[in-house]
Amino acid sequence: MTRIRSYALLGATALFSASVAVPAALAGGMKAENRAGTQQQAAVQQQALTAQNFVLYATNADLFQAEASKIAVQRAQSSEVKAYAQQMASQHANATSKLNMVARQAGVTPVTPVLTVHMQQKLAELQHTSTTAFDERYITLLQEAQERELRLHNAYARGGDNATLRAASTDTAQLVSQHLAEARRISTSILADRPAGS
Numbered sequence: 001m002t003r004i005r006s007y008a009l010l011g012a013t014a015l016f017s018a019s020v021a022v023p024a025a026l027a028g029g030m031k032a033e034n035r036a037g038t039q040q041q042a043a044v045q046q047q048a049l050t051a052q053n054f055v056l057y058a059t060n061a062d063l064f065q066a067e068a069s070k071i072a073v074q075r076a077q078s079s080e081v082k083a084y085a086q087q088m089a090s091q092h093a094n095a096t097s098k099l100n101m102v103a104r105q106a107g108v109t110p111v112t113p114v115l116t117v118h119m120q121q122k123l124a125e126l127q128h129t130s131t132t133a134f135d136e137r138y139i140t141l142l143q144e145a146q147e148r149e150l151r152l153h154n155a156y157a158r159g160g161d162n163a164t165l166r167a168a169s170t171d172t173a174q175l176v177s178q179h180l181a182e183a184r185r186i187s188t189s190i191l192a193d194r195p196a197g198s
Helices: 001-010 032-045 051-075 081-105 117-127 129-157 163-193
Strands: none
Touching: 001 129, 051 081, 051 117, 051 129, 081 117, 081 129, 081 163, 117 129
């Protein structure tokens, strides 16, 4: 377990960075300005999305979104955003337990998710966002995280090395798509309600 945790701390540091270090299949949706800085990392990771890595990346994604949503439960101004944050905090906390359970069934060692330095920075920024800008910032942060998470699950569902986890990825990708669609809808609503000229 010490070895796995050590690997987690070292191997997961790029997951939610601006240049998410995941296989090339996951990098397709990155913005153009991030591509140059991630090509080498993506090449290294292209052969590294093993079942163990997948479980690590996916549980880290859940932890990050759960923690961001806990902040939003306390700080969100809109009742709609607050309700969404409550849902995300609960579902992502449960998702880690479920994925680790599936991992055991698949013969993969469960992992303890970690917040990378970049994740911690993003959470600190969210915590210190002004009250007036908070709802929009939180929803934007969740959308970005969900887009990365969706690419991760879709990539593993297509080419993962463990059949049990591939099936779980397919199901999770559908759920993440729903979460992302709802976040986008809320984002549109926030922009529509923004005072003219702001």
